[in-house]
Amino acid sequence: MQELQELKQTLKTQIIESLNLEGMTPEEIDDNAPLFGEGLGLDSIDSLELMVLLERNYGIKIEDAREGRKAMESVNAMAQYIADHRTK
Amino acid sequence: MKPIYIISSACISPQHTFEAIDFLSDASIVNARNNVLYCIEPDFKQFINPVQIRRMSRALKIGFSAAMKCINESEIKEIDAIIIGTGKGCLEDTEAFLHSIKQYHESALNPTHFIHSTYNQLNGMIALNKKINSYNVTYAHRGFSFEHTLVDASLLLAEGEANHVLAGSFDEMTLEHFTVKKVWGYWKVEPIESKDLLLSKTPGTIAGEGSAFFILGNQKTKQNQAFIKSIRTMYKPTAEEIAFQIDSILQENDLLSSDIDVLMLGNNGNSNQQHHDLLFADKFLNANFLYFKHLCGEFDTASQFGFWLSTQILEKQQIPKALYGPNNQHKEEKKEIKQVLFYNNYFELNQSLILLSV
Numbered sequence: 001m002q003e004l005q006e007l008k009q010t011l012k013t014q015i016i017e018s019l020n021l022e023g024m025t026p027e028e029i030d031d032n033a034p035l036f037g038e039g040l041g042l043d044s045i046d047s048l049e050l051m052v053l054l055e056r057n058y059g060i061k062i063e064d065a066r067e068g069r070k071a072m073e074s075v076n077a078m079a080q081y082i083a084d085h086r087t088k
Numbered sequence: 089m090k091p092i093y094i095i096s097s098a099c100i101s102p103q104h105t106f107e108a109i110d111f112l113s114d115a116s117i118v119n120a121r122n123n124v125l126y127c128i129e130p131d132f133k134q135f136i137n138p139v140q141i142r143r144m145s146r147a148l149k150i151g152f153s154a155a156m157k158c159i160n161e162s163e164i165k166e167i168d169a170i171i172i173g174t175g176k177g178c179l180e181d182t183e184a185f186l187h188s189i190k191q192y193h194e195s196a197l198n199p200t201h202f203i204h205s206t207y208n209q210l211n212g213m214i215a216l217n218k219k220i221n222s223y224n225v226t227y228a229h230r231g232f233s234f235e236h237t238l239v240d241a242s243l244l245l246a247e248g249e250a251n252h253v254l255a256g257s258f259d260e261m262t263l264e265h266f267t268v269k270k271v272w273g274y275w276k277v278e279p280i281e282s283k284d285l286l287l288s289k290t291p292g293t294i295a296g297e298g299s300a301f302f303i304l305g306n307q308k309t310k311q312n313q314a315f316i317k318s319i320r321t322m323y324k325p326t327a328e329e330i331a332f333q334i335d336s337i338l339q340e341n342d343l344l345s346s347d348i349d350v351l352m353l354g355n356n357g358n359s360n361q362q363h364h365d366l367l368f369a370d371k372f373l374n375a376n377f378l379y380f381k382h383l384c385g386e387f388d389t390a391s392q393f394g395f396w397l398s399t400q401i402l403e404k405q406q407i408p409k410a411l412y413g414p415n416n417q418h419k420e421e422k423k424e425i426k427q428v429l430f431y432n433n434y435f436e437l438n439q440s441l442i443l444l445s446v
Binding site: 041 | 139141142192197198203
């Protein structure tokens, strides 16, 4: 449980860095808020950046677009997906 | 050629050219540091929305802001073409992309760096932002990139395919690019102050960057800053070929060499380069000789800065002292500046002549 909590914190920092969300802190990202559309308001290029983030940092390669969409619904969903599929 | 009217312009450079508080007053001149002149950056948020800005590199922000200011300050509501020149495009993104190819063994590459490393990224962003769905071309022709935007614009305007064109160029200098070109001998080994550049007797020059944009039209308007009468580009020309092209421009416009009031010269203080000082001194006895590369540095599209200065001199009828050459030599100032002949020399390869008038 604590591991998942730490993972979420790390993930938020990585999202801010990789998407260059200037002026945003990890605390401002709600674990349950949608990453795309409302919430953080990310777009399709950001989704590609997040896929690169998953591959580089956790060795996860998402081949199925539908699976990717589900995995990147929120920080909670992403952290759980990483915990279940990470290879590094 | 048919005249091309310059309706509005904007320039981001290592000098205070964007805010237009004063026109290169002596006190405002910025000197090179470690042989590089970087742009003075405006408040980009005035021109770019927060969602876009987080993904944009410096070169894109500079180019986009210059283009937006140029469009916003123009009275023209409909732009028929976007033509942009760049020698190297967004270098910072290109370098980041190349580094990640190496670091991640050609896998898991960032899409943003890839997208922005393409030369035509700025064209696309301007088109999307201003909803201009027409002619859109990028010239990546090294030292001719800026000149080719003008040539293309002149053809579109002359043939009536466009009435108003946004033309301009941008290039940035990065530490990595500076270092690579230093190894190749492009820059001076010893640090040099901008004011001493043109007197230098050593090889190499100083590096620079910048962006300038112009709204060009085929009809005279109240907002006109100046107009272009002739353009020539020459690849590795001899002194005789340059002299021939000067004569051809003068003849084309029914002018004598004594009619030229100002010569704007792209000397860069490189002792390995022919600057044709004698050729110009013999031909233009009445003209004031002005220089610009000690203020913007050398880069593929440095001619944009000299060209922009030429338009400003014609519009303001004023010559900043900082443009006078070594030892501040200048002839008696004329009552009216009517004809400016611009000459650029990019490492002896790409050279151009442009005649501007008011």
